[in-house]
Amino acid sequence: MLFMTVNLFKQLKIAKDILDNIDLSDFPVFRESEFTRMADLYFILLVMSTLEETGYFPQDKEIENYIIQYNDEYLDKNHMKALLIKTFAIIKDFQLTDDSIWYRKSSFFTMVVEIAKVEGNIPKNFPRKLVELEQNIMNNKKNNNEFGEYYNYMCSGTNHRKARVVRGDIFKKHTLE
Structure with missing residues (x-):
């Protein structure tokens, strides 16, 4: 499926353009072998699809639909490119430790999407809140509360819509509001 997705996306080069302007290897999210399998491109496509769909969806169902829909013309490409470059720059400025949960793929995805949704307009105390x-989350990983729920959805069922929605809601509530 990834091969088909990449081929369909050749004419809509925005994801590649974004990757040409950011270096995902600056974030300890992907292993070296994942870069050779274009996991970084796939990640960008997933983020873009989520933002265009204005909400989370299960697995990667919408990526191909998104690519087909915008294959010929993508009017918001400049905005999307600028938004994601800005989002990754903001995250890089946080200087999170390499072992931070925000560098787990599921939490990194949540953080990127939620910061992009507010177009990088984060509160001044956002790094402290993060x-x-x-x-x-780590202190409550075994508890039956929202932080324990986040932890569970960070570790298992990470691609299900409910997991993405719950993580996004908790992230917003505790960092962006």
Whole structure:
């Protein structure tokens, strides 16, 4: 499926353009072998599809539909490119530790999408809130509360719509509001 997705996306070069302007290897999310399998491109496509769909969807169902829909013309390509470049720059400025939960694929995805949704307009105390949220999640991983729920959805069922929605809601509530 990834091969078909990449081929369909050749004419809509925005994901590649984004990757040409950011270096995902700056974030300890992907292993070296994943870059050779174009996991970084696939990740960008997933983020873009989620933002275009204005919400989370299960697995990667919407990526191919998104590519087909915008294959000939993508009017918002410049906005999307600028938005994601800005989003990754903001995240890079946080200087998170390599072992941060925000560098787990599921949490990184949530963080990228939620920051992009607010177009990078984050509160001044966002970095502190991000650290506090991580501490709450790790301190409550075995508890039956929202932080324990985030932890569970960070570790299992990460691609299900409900997991993505729950993570996004908790992230927003504790960092962006």
